[in-house]
Amino acid sequence: MTRLPRVLFDVKTADTCRWRRCDGREFVLREWEDGAVLYDAASGDTHHLSLAAAQVLQHLHNQPSTLEGLATGMLSSGQEAADGQTFLALEALVEHLNKLGLIEKSIEPEKH
Amino acid sequence: MKKASNLKSIEPRLNVSSFTPSEITHALKREGIHLSVGTYTIHLQSAIPSVSESISLLYADYPLNEDTSFADFHVSINHPRNVRRWIHPQAIFRIETYEPFKPLPADQAYPLLEWGLNWCVSTQYHRYLVVHAAVVEKNGRAMILPAPPGSGKSTLCAALVLRGWRLLSDELTLVSLNDMQIVPMCRPISLKNESIPIIQKYDESVTMSRPSFDTNKGTVAHMKAPKESIQRVRETAPPAWIVFPKYQPGTAAKLDKFSKASAFMGVAANAFNYSMLGAQGFQTVSKLIDRCDCYEFSYSNLDEAISMFDRLAQQ
Amino acid sequence: MKSCDPINRVLRDPGACSSFNLRQWDLLIRQARHANLLGRIASSLAERQLLEAVPDKPRSHLEAALVVAERQVQAVQWEVKCIMQALADVDTPVILLKGAAYVASQLPAANGRLFADVDILVPKSQLDAVEMALKLHGWITTHHDAYDQRYYRTWMHELPPMQHLTRETVLDVHHTILPETARLRPDPQKLREAAIPVDGFTNVKVLAPMDMVLHSATHLFHDGELEHSLRDLVDLDSLLRHFGKNAPGFWQTLVKRAQELDLTRPLFYALRYTSCILDTPVPAETLEAAKIGSPSKLTVKLMDALFSRAMQPAHASCGDLLTGSACRLLFLRSHWLRMPPPLLIQHLLHKAFISPRDTQY
Numbered sequence: 001m002t003r004l005p006r007v008l009f010d011v012k013t014a015d016t017c018r019w020r021r022c023d024g025r026e027f028v029l030r031e032w033e034d035g036a037v038l039y040d041a042a043s044g045d046t047h048h049l050s051l052a053a054a055q056v057l058q059h060l061h062n063q064p065s066t067l068e069g070l071a072t073g074m075l076s077s078g079q080e081a082a083d084g085q086t087f088l089a090l091e092a093l094v095e096h097l098n099k100l101g102l103i104e105k106s107i108e109p110e111k112h
Numbered sequence: 113m114k115k116a117s118n119l120k121s122i123e124p125r126l127n128v129s130s131f132t133p134s135e136i137t138h139a140l141k142r143e144g145i146h147l148s149v150g151t152y153t154i155h156l157q158s159a160i161p162s163v164s165e166s167i168s169l170l171y172a173d174y175p176l177n178e179d180t181s182f183a184d185f186h187v188s189i190n191h192p193r194n195v196r197r198w199i200h201p202q203a204i205f206r207i208e209t210y211e212p213f214k215p216l217p218a219d220q221a222y223p224l225l226e227w228g229l230n231w232c233v234s235t236q237y238h239r240y241l242v243v244h245a246a247v248v249e250k251n252g253r254a255m256i257l258p259a260p261p262g263s264g265k266s267t268l269c270a271a272l273v274l275r276g277w278r279l280l281s282d283e284l285t286l287v288s289l290n291d292m293q294i295v296p297m298c299r300p301i302s303l304k305n306e307s308i309p310i311i312q313k314y315d316e317s318v319t320m321s322r323p324s325f326d327t328n329k330g331t332v333a334h335m336k337a338p339k340e341s342i343q344r345v346r347e348t349a350p351p352a353w354i355v356f357p358k359y360q361p362g363t364a365a366k367l368d369k370f371s372k373a374s375a376f377m378g379v380a381a382n383a384f385n386y387s388m389l390g391a392q393g394f395q396t397v398s399k400l401i402d403r404c405d406c407y408e409f410s411y412s413n414l415d416e417a418i419s420m421f422d423r424l425a426q427q
Numbered sequence: 428m429k430s431c432d433p434i435n436r437v438l439r440d441p442g443a444c445s446s447f448n449l450r451q452w453d454l455l456i457r458q459a460r461h462a463n464l465l466g467r468i469a470s471s472l473a474e475r476q477l478l479e480a481v482p483d484k485p486r487s488h489l490e491a492a493l494v495v496a497e498r499q500v501q502a503v504q505w506e507v508k509c510i511m512q513a514l515a516d517v518d519t520p521v522i523l524l525k526g527a528a529y530v531a532s533q534l535p536a537a538n539g540r541l542f543a544d545v546d547i548l549v550p551k552s553q554l555d556a557v558e559m560a561l562k563l564h565g566w567i568t569t570h571h572d573a574y575d576q577r578y579y580r581t582w583m584h585e586l587p588p589m590q591h592l593t594r595e596t597v598l599d600v601h602h603t604i605l606p607e608t609a610r611l612r613p614d615p616q617k618l619r620e621a622a623i624p625v626d627g628f629t630n631v632k633v634l635a636p637m638d639m640v641l642h643s644a645t646h647l648f649h650d651g652e653l654e655h656s657l658r659d660l661v662d663l664d665s666l667l668r669h670f671g672k673n674a675p676g677f678w679q680t681l682v683k684r685a686q687e688l689d690l691t692r693p694l695f696y697a698l699r700y701t702s703c704i705l706d707t708p709v710p711a712e713t714l715e716a717a718k719i720g721s722p723s724k725l726t727v728k729l730m731d732a733l734f735s736r737a738m739q740p741a742h743a744s745c746g747d748l749l750t751g752s753a754c755r756l757l758f759l760r761s762h763w764l765r766m767p768p769p770l771l772i773q774h775l776l777h778k779a780f781i782s783p784r785d786t787q788y
Contacts (some may be wrong), residue, residue: 028391030398035373043505044387044498046394048377080369153484180447182484186457208457238491390498 018106019094020064021057021082022060040102048102053093057102066104067091120220122204129172137164143189146177148424150297150345151286152237158221159190160203166222166321170300170334171409173342179328184234189225207209207232220324223332226302233297234384235268240286241389241396244382245289247285247294250425253352254294256285256404258382261329264359264411267307270335271414272421274315284384289392292335292399298341300334308333314414354379354404358412359412365416367424368408375406434458434468436659441471445480452485460655461542465489465497470539496539503530506545506596511631513564517556520630522548522622526600528633529662531625536665540658544597546587548615551602558586558600565592596776599786604642605649613645613688636674637684640666644697645690656734662706663697672706678709682716691720700734 020029026041036054038047049057052074059065060071071090098104128136128147139145141164144157147371158164185207192204192215203221205213205228212231214307216224216357234242245258246269259265266282280296288295300321303311308323308331319336354375355367370378379397380386386393433455435445447455459465463528470476481489496714507527514521522528529537549557562568567591585601603615622632634642641778643666670677685694696715701707721727742763 028394030376030394032372032401034371037373037394037398039374039391041391041501042508044390044501046377046380046386048373179449182453184484184488208461210461236488236491238494239487385494388495389499390494390501392494 007044018064018066019060019098020072020106021060022102022104025102027057028055028062038102041099047098047102050093051070052089053097056090057097060103070094074099125175125401126178127172128168128174128176129174133165133168136168137161140164140167141327146183147171149174149299151295152233152297153182155180155186157190158225160218160221162322163189163203163221163225166334167293167413169319170321170336172336173339173416176331179273185229185236187228187232188230189221216327220327220332222321222334223302225302225322226334229299230283233286233407237286238385238388240288241386241400243285243287243379244283244384245285245379246282246295247280248272248349248350249280249294250277252423253347253425255355255421255424256351256379256400257283257354257355257357258379259319259357261384263326263357264307265357266302266410267310267359267413268302268357268417270301270307270311271314271418273301273338273341274311274318275418275422277351277421278344279337287351287396287400288348289389289396292351292396292403294351295348296341296345298337298345300336303333303335304336306331310414311335343353349405351400353407354400355407355409357409357422358413360410361412362392363410363412365411365413365420366409367420370406371406372401372406375404376401382410421422434462434464435704436488438464439467441475441477444472449482449484449680452482456485456488458489460492464658464661465492465656466499466539467539467658467661468539469497470510474538493539496541497762499540499542500530500537502541502596503527503545505680506594506598506759507531507628509564509594510545510561510592510598511628514560515630517553517560519549519557519618520622523625523633524548524604524641525630525646525662528639531631532630532633532732533626535668536662537611537649540625540662544568544599546599546601548601548604548618550615550619552603554586558589561589561598561600566598567592569597570701585629590731604645611645611689611692613641613690618642618686632658636666636670637681639680639687640670640697640737641685641688643692643739644693648696660701660704664707667698667701667707667709669712678713681713682719685717685720688766691717693720695720696730696734704735710723 026091028039028041031051031054032038034051036049036051038049038054038057039045056070056073059070066074067087067090071087074090094103098105113386116242126302128145133137136145140157141159142157142344144155145167147154156167159183187425188206189203191205192202194202202215202219203218203224204211204215205224212228216415234244243256243258245256246265247254247256248269249255256267257269265365266279269279269282278293278296280300281298282301283299284297286295286297308320312318312320323331325331339390354370356370356378373375376397379400383393383397386397389396407422409417411420433444433447433451435713436780437455437459437597444452444455455468458467458469465488466511469478472481472489473493478486478489482735490506503526507523507530511521523531526537526540526542527545527547528534530542568586569588569590585599589598589600590596604613605611618634619639622634625631625633633639639664643659643663645655647663682691682694685691698707698709698714698717702709723728
């Protein structure tokens, strides 16, 4: 990801907003050691994704998640918590996937 | 014209060279000829002398079908019927009655035919993934060279086949959707501008068409495919390497591993029918990438490039 | 007339191709490609498990046409989704017409069909809002010439065609099924009231079975797009066969519906030429009842001569000396039907003197 988010990461919005994979869509993902490609069966488009973006997508495939949930879920076993830098990168990734029409904001109510 | 009749089993198939140029001119002008180019048959009709001249020269070793019942593409190249015919003669390419391109000056009739045939294959031949790439073979393995125009792909391809690599295709790589084999079509190699004298110097015995000047690609000439490649046109080859070439003046040849995901996008972007094939296109390119080592290659010297590729083929 | 044997035989009876020799296959593929029917024929052979038995060479072309057709169906479905997303905020009923409607309602008429564009029908009062919403979502108006703009907006039944900036797909937005200036005036409100929802799509409707047939007939016999006339006749044949079997009371009420909509003339032609040319099984009573829309005997004779030629694929093997003039006459006729004479003359003059700007030579 080259583009940085315009605003600094806001814990409050991130906390309440859940992301999910777009409804009823069929994706085919192929990963190699240095990147991934994804076929979107509905639009017929192919996207070149970083491995991190592919991981986000797979994570959201299993269940809708907030940014925080994503960060925790994607941490490698050695790490304890996501730092601000990771969050920024993650937010940009999510925004990118949203723009590609692969994920969307979930409308289901929060269970707090 | 010679008849094979009852000698068919002994006599080899008739080639274009079995006939005199004037016999070919005559046949082309009237009912046309059925030319067998690897996996497909072209029914070609043309009353333009430069076309028949190039066919006799560059397609000399291609089989002429005596059985004229079926052709994959029925094409013609002729002077359009208009007043300009007498002032600035033009050539128009037709597939049946359809005219995919505007007429060009008659001097460009033969290159226009080659572009037209590429158009036929790339728009109507979806049994294969059709990639805009040169492809050559050595030791039973195929090397795919996809590239945008100007990357020196055709020059490199011409040099490789003049140094013992087998030509599968210089412009369109056909990847079989069933078994992932590369299917040769082995037509003449299109060379542009300064590549023409470079290749002529590279091998003085090379057969080349009369150049056409001032085409939208500059000066264009076609080089005859080696006879052995034409004779082995039915032999498919498994893909082993995908190399994205780039001509960089004054640099030493350099071969670098290329990211597989990027190579995927590079092949997909150069495949005419990638999007048409939908999920099957995605699967086919994925399999292709899995089977191949992918490289980026920059070069300025042809001999250096070829010895590097020869080493690759030895591994 | 020269023989059009292979394509006509296969359209009437796909099984007929099992006896074809290579020369007949060669001609069939050429004719079918030119009539935009290669995909349709391939899919009807595939449905009947006849494709496997086709010799390898022609089969590769049929399979290629199937690939194109399948991809087009996917593209149309996606396009409809995108259009509906763009129109989500415009509170208006949207009805899909023609090919897009066949795809959305999964009718056999969609199988193997090629598509040039997507057509939708919206109320005239909502045209501006619809156009605005589409422009906001990346569609642009394609006809910039002021005359063309006025031609569409003032006299025709649609906005000038719109094209999506990135997908390059073309969308035609109609507010009725015939031009404002046409002699027949089917009431679009009646069509909208009878329209039915589509499974799997929200906020999208398609015309009711009878209206879909009447619209297809009107489009073919009064709208002058003759280059696809055989393809359109095949569409009609497929709709009639499908609804005749599956829509209750279809044959009994079809003529009555045509009367309600003021479309008995196109229905008469549709039933006459589908049954004549494609052996469409139209019940005798329906054929008889449809005669209410018949013009005078002399006109029928003339139209028979014109349409039997125009309904051939645009291929050299199928024409005779009269084919060209038949098509020109029909083009003139379709314009005659769409516009009152003074407008017609103005339009033809404009086309004759202004349009050749693109012509080469």
